[in-house]
Amino acid sequence: MIDFRSTTHSPTRFITGLPASSFFMGCLLGGLVLATLADSTLGRKNMLLLSCLMMSLSSFTTVFSSNIWIYSALRFINGFGRATVGTSSLVLATELVGKRWRGQVGRKEEAVKTLKSMAANALTSSFSNVLVQQESMNDNIYTSIKIMLNKEWAAQRLAAVMATCFGIGMVYYGMPLALGNLSVNVYLGVTLNALFELPTSLITFFFIGKINRKDSLLGFTILSGVCSVLCLVMGRVRPSLQIAMELISFFSACGAFNMSLIYTLELFPTCVRNSAVSMTRQALVLGGVFGPLLVAAGRKNDLISFGVFGIVIGVCGLPLIGLPDTRGGTICDTMDEEELKQNQGAAAATPTLV
Known part of the structure; x- marks a missing residue:
């Protein structure tokens, strides 16, 4: 920050607060843009990987910042990626699934067949009336927020x-x-x-x-x-x-x-x-x-x-x-x-x- 002060004629107070403000603004915008992607398109694990990658690259590139504006922009990108790290990790930790059940979500027909094979002959007829309907997924990234509202x-x-x-x-x-x-x-x-x-x-x-x-x-x-x-x-x-x-x-x-x-x-x-x-x-x-x-x-x-x-x-x-x-x-x-x-x-x- 001391080196950057000598490269600009802006007030010292503004220069001191600009990178921190850029980081928080990146956190705000990143939370709005990336939050619902974890519930819809990317998922928790991919979102966590993307966030960590953005933070790592932006932090490494910060070393080569030549002026306060580039440094602030990189801090903004760092905050943008940081926004979903904590929430994605917290939610992902509560949704651990064993290897036996991974990839089984949505395979309802096979689930009904498994129930028929396990049930007695007198009960299998009741499964013939079970309606298997695949839920339609909305690709809109803001679906989760719309559902809550x-x-x-x-x-x-x-x-x-x-x-x-x-x-x-x-x-x-x-x-x-x-x-x-x-x-x-x-x-x-x-x-x-x-x-x-x-x-x-x-x-x-x-x-x-x-x-x-x-x-x-x-x-x-x-x-x-x-x-x-x-x-x-x-x-x-x-x-x-x-x-x-x-x-x-x-x-x-x-x-x-x-x-x-x-x-x-x-x-x-x-x-x-x-x-x-x-x-x-x-x-x-x-x-x-x-x-x-x-x-x-x-x-x-x-x-x-x-x-x-x-x-x-x-x-x-x-x-x-x-x-x-x-x-x-x-x-x-x-x-x-x-x-x-x-x-x-x-x-x-x-x-x-x-």
Whole structure:
């Protein structure tokens, strides 16, 4: 970056922020363009391979950048490929299929023949009336998003988790940048933030099977918001406790970050899961775009940074109240199966008159 500054007459602040902004813009655009390809045309594995290839080539070519504009363009391409790596890996890890069943999807006639050979003679006649119909696939890459938007319950779930992830992303990406606004050594603050981020992953790994997803995510967002506001208050009352409130707020945001991806993964059926997780990831990145702006504006007034952080993540977590919890539930493959599970749950919850 120092070498690039000498090759242009643009303001230093613009030059410093251009590559980072290009990377985040690439993440946003890549998530919109590439996300649905994993659910439709390319699939999870091919999309992951393509993303890694784009990141590798763009990173290697960065060495030969001669000016800031080429460097920023390569950072944009790197972010474009980076957008689907996390979501494709996460979804692919939950859809592992044994070698025995690979390549068997869609071969319904052979499935019926196998059932006939296994069933008793008295039951084979019932298979003659089985209608085998191949589902028509739409080649439109945005089919998954259209399917979710056409279903009211899916659209409500997607809007709720995206709103929550927007607030989480703003705090997760913006809070470490705001350490320079606190009355504490910046290097010490960055070190403590890094040390506090590691336990959140371990806690999620060991306790994910014992805690409710929705309640935990809602609790993390509220705690992060409250501590962020308290960080603002402590700066005026007791500055020594300001860093403690910041660490608790960031710790809660990290826990909410991990829990939001797991909750979204279990909230949507397989046919649209990759697109749903990608859209929530987009909301996280979009929140991260606004974080640095608030930090820069908050250098003269902490209310603009920590105050807004606390209010946004707290308010954005409220839509989770209307969503179901997914702990211990079955993960469906299609939208029809998910609707059937909802109807069965509603029927079971309805009291019957004797």
